[in-house]
Amino acid sequence: MNEITLTINGRQITASVEPRMLLADFLRERIGAKSVHLGCEHGVCGACTILLNGQTARACIALAVECDGAQITTLEGLRDDPVMDALCRGFHTEHGLQCGYCTPGMLITAHDHLRRKADITPEGIRHAFSSNICRCTGYAGIVRAVCKAADTLASESTISAQETPHGN
Template identity: 60%
Template sequence: MSTRITLTVNGQKVSGDVEPRTHLADFLREQLRLTSIHLGCEHGVCGACTILIDGEPARSCIALAATLDGADITTLEGMKDDALMQRLKDSFHEEHGLQCGFCTPGMLVSSWDLLQRKGKVDEKTIRCDMSGNLCRCTGYQGIVRSIKAVADTLPEKN
């Protein structure tokens, strides 16, 4: 039996019918074509599917769409005009923060959340905070460098 849900996705109200087992990532990818959401492990481990639910980073592969009626969802597509996100994207490009790019949308959303919460952070904080996002290609050096390059330009926050 399907359930009707209404969400705000990237600032737009959307409604759809979902099965009890439909996870949010499938709903957003298949019904709304928001394909920045990458599905790697599909059980909450790799972070490739990270988006913002009500402003908090969340793994859309383990969030059941039927439980999220009324939620406010932001994906990478909805952050295209965000200045901090643009700086992170540029930095991932300049500092070789990606190879195949599969992990990259999740890395960008998680690092955006880290920097907007904490501002200027050191490498150890970046490595700890980003430890829930896995990358099979880069060995992480370029990713950490990309985030650090932006962090270094930000003010410290308490």
């Protein structure tokens, strides 16, 4: 057993883990992060996507011991995030999900894409999702949902910039 310390969704956690325990299993079984889905267990489908030290990562191909000292954010950790709120509204109104299995990974990927890119285009969104597999939707609703979220966020930032003196 190895002792690790991780900051998960803003909370520091120390635990003993077996050297072969996958990060996805640790997050689901020990922490209760049920948004970390296991699909392919090869890092291909994107269902287990998390933020690891601020970057998207696949929890199914990372060992928990390798992540000692890391900062991890799962979908549960973005509960009060305005970008995630806009994405959830977009996914709801644009029918961006069906069975929901891929949705947590899609939301994390979309959140990362919106956070990093200033110019959001349908082509850019499709490229961002090239590492996430959805077997139900055909991606059209997902792309529309992310576009809608980007528009909402742009509109909200314009409104808040107008409400403050001189846009500061």
